[in-house]
Amino acid sequence: MSSATNDSPAGGPPDAPPPPGGWASTSGSTAVAEPEPQPESGQPPRPPGSGGTQTPDGGEWRGYGGGGRPRGVVVGIVLVVAGAILLLANVVPGLGFAEFWPAIIIALGLVEVFTPGRDWRPRLNRVFDGFVTVTIGSLLLACTTGYLPWSIWWSILSLWPVLLISVGLGIFGRGIGARWLGALGSLLVIAALLYGALVLPGGPAVFSPGISFGRAGVPFEHTAEYPAGFSAAGRAKLRLVNAAGTVDISGGGTQLAQVTGSAPEQAQPRFSQTRGAQPTVRVSTPEGRQFYVPGARGLDMDIELGRAVWDLDLDTGVGNLDADLAEVRLRRLRVNTGVSAAQIRLGQPAVGRRVPVTIEAGVSGVTVTVPRGVAARLRVEGGIAGTNVSRDFEKLGNGIWIAEGRSPGYDIHVKAGVGSVTVDTYEEAQ
Numbered sequence: 001m002s003s004a005t006n007d008s009p010a011g012g013p014p015d016a017p018p019p020p021g022g023w024a025s026t027s028g029s030t031a032v033a034e035p036e037p038q039p040e041s042g043q044p045p046r047p048p049g050s051g052g053t054q055t056p057d058g059g060e061w062r063g064y065g066g067g068g069r070p071r072g073v074v075v076g077i078v079l080v081v082a083g084a085i086l087l088l089a090n091v092v093p094g095l096g097f098a099e100f101w102p103a104i105i106i107a108l109g110l111v112e113v114f115t116p117g118r119d120w121r122p123r124l125n126r127v128f129d130g131f132v133t134v135t136i137g138s139l140l141l142a143c144t145t146g147y148l149p150w151s152i153w154w155s156i157l158s159l160w161p162v163l164l165i166s167v168g169l170g171i172f173g174r175g176i177g178a179r180w181l182g183a184l185g186s187l188l189v190i191a192a193l194l195y196g197a198l199v200l201p202g203g204p205a206v207f208s209p210g211i212s213f214g215r216a217g218v219p220f221e222h223t224a225e226y227p228a229g230f231s232a233a234g235r236a237k238l239r240l241v242n243a244a245g246t247v248d249i250s251g252g253g254t255q256l257a258q259v260t261g262s263a264p265e266q267a268q269p270r271f272s273q274t275r276g277a278q279p280t281v282r283v284s285t286p287e288g289r290q291f292y293v294p295g296a297r298g299l300d301m302d303i304e305l306g307r308a309v310w311d312l313d314l315d316t317g318v319g320n321l322d323a324d325l326a327e328v329r330l331r332r333l334r335v336n337t338g339v340s341a342a343q344i345r346l347g348q349p350a351v352g353r354r355v356p357v358t359i360e361a362g363v364s365g366v367t368v369t370v371p372r373g374v375a376a377r378l379r380v381e382g383g384i385a386g387t388n389v390s391r392d393f394e395k396l397g398n399g400i401w402i403a404e405g406r407s408p409g410y411d412i413h414v415k416a417g418v419g420s421v422t423v424d425t426y427e428e429a430q
Contacts, residue, residue, distance in 0.1 A: 081107045102140035109133030125170075125179055128186035135190050139197050148197060149244060156196035162188055218264065222271040224257040224281045226306070234278075235331060236308040241284035243269070245299025246320045249312075251327030251347075253304035257281045261301035269301065278311075309350045316342070326371075326428070333357045343367045345426070346410060348374065354411040365420040368412065372425040375409030377402050380423075382416035392425045 085100045112130030139156075142148040166185030173181030236256060240247070245263065256279060263269065267285055274280045285299060311332045314321065321335070321342040329350030335342060335358070342361065348371060349355045359366055361382075370376050372392060378401040380387050393401035403409075403425070414421050 077107050077111050078104055100141065100144070102137045102144060105137030105140060106134050107137075109135075109137055125182040125186070128183040128190075132186050132189050132193075135193050139193060142197075152197040156193060159192040159196050162192040218268060219262045220260070220268055222259040222283075223255050224259075224271075224273045224279070226256045227275045227279050230256075230279070230308075232307040234308055235311065237278060237280040237311040238303070238305065238313065239280060239282040239284075240303075240312075240314045240316065241282065243283065243285055243299065243301065243314075243316045245285075245301065247299075247301050247303070247314075247316055247322070249303045249305065249314075249321075249323040249325065249328075251305050251325060253306040255304075256306045256308065258304040258306075259283055259301065261299070263299040263301070267299055269299070330355050330357075335359045337361050337366065341365050345369045346374075347371065348428075349408055349410065352408060354408045357410055357412045359412070359414045359416075361414065361416045361421070365422070366414060366416060367422040367424070368414070369424045369426050370403065370410060370412075371428050373405045375403060375405040375407050376412060377410070378412045378414070378423055380414045380416065380421050382414075382421075387416075387421045388423070389421075390424045393423065 081104045082101075085103060109130045109132070112133060113127050114130075115126065139148065139152065143150050143152070166189050169185035169188075170182040173179055173185075238257065245267075259269070259271065259281075261269075263285070269283050269285045272282045274282075283301075283303070305328050307329075309329050309331045312325075312328075312330065313334050314323070315336045321337055321344075323335075323342070323344045325333075326345050326347040328347060330346070331351050332355065333344075333346075335344065337360070342359065342365075344357075344359070344367070346357070346369065354375075354377070357368075359368070376393070378389065378393060380389075380399045380401075387399075389395070389401050390403075393403045395401050401423070412423070414423075
């Protein structure tokens with residue numbers, strides 16, 4: 001008859017659990033301890049300085065997000081890129097956050113591209129998803145800096161079925177264990193983005209590469225002459241249409257209007273002039289899409305206005321508007337800057353009533369300066385990025401300010417969207 005075997009040491013109760021470190025033999029044999037869990041074969045060692053541990057089943061290191069990304073890396077990248085853009089905007093003329101904020105999206109895409117997987121090796125799907133983000137950020141940057149018009153996104157949206165194909169390839173690839181199909185779907189999305197932005201027509205225009213680096217560009221010049229019998233008290237109108245680029249406007253010209261500058265061949269402005277009691281000068285650039293290689297020179301236009309009572313209608317789209325109207329006698333001013341920055345300097349009103357000034361700024365920043373001592377009423381809508389008004393104006397509430405002075409003055413209405421608004425005064429030269 002067999003007897004039960006007691007695996008506990010002498011004096012220990014049967015079936016008692018071993019103490020930490022295992023049972024020690026009373027006969028002087030070596031103590032036996034429970035082995036520590038070891039990583040499975042092929043698992044990498046704990047990354048130095050991570051401060052975490054690996055789970056026995058080969059899971060993630062504590063303190064790291066999915067795929068080995070350190071916590072806070074996205075927030076850190078966003079802060080670094082945003083800080084760099086703001087710093088450049090303060091020290092480099094012509095640079096601003098409104099134009100370069102898509103660099104944050106590009107940086108996030110690059111983080112996705114270069115973030116390793118759990119085995120500290122690049123993951124194919126994540127790399128191509130990152131390139132999709134980089135492509136979107138690059139197209140946005142091309143729009144905000146004036147290399148591409150915002151209308152490209154309508155063409156891109158027309159290709160939305162490609163997104164369904166991409167998602168379907170990803171799901172199908174995971175189902176059969178072919179992850180490369182997900183990468184193929186990302187490549188289709190990238191191709192659709194580029195095709196919609198650079199090839200599909202968004203109106204009457206057609207795609208034209210038109211590379212023009214540095215200051216190279218085709219010069220243009222147009223002169224609008226005074227009609228016969230026109231006097232300095234006569235009324236004239238300037239209509240500026242779709243001027244995406246850099247536009248400078250000033251007064252003191254010897255002709256009714258003098259327009260000079262340079263632009264790529266496919267973006268040359270068109271000019272027209274109507275004669276009569278109120279001559280109209282119309283300057284427009286081709287609608288639709290023009291594609292410029294980064295670093296290329298876009299539209300650069302100077303407009304010098306002569307002696308007349310002007311009605312100005314300015315649509316600058318994407319770019320920069322610098323309108324020094326101190327020597328321009330205004331009857332009315334309307335400005336639509338889209339996503340461009342605008343600096344507008346007003347002079348003495350030319351008519352016996354308040355001159356209406358309407359500015360629609362979109363996501364750009366607007367700066368308006370008024371002669372000190374000239375009456376003005378200011379109404380601001382939007383301006384999410386901030387509204388700064390000179391102390392020469394008294395705030396009445398509900399976005400309304402007034403400045404006492406010589407009548408009739410100006411009635412200024414600014415619709416700023418998410419941009420910033422600055423209104424200041426200046427002393428006129430004696």
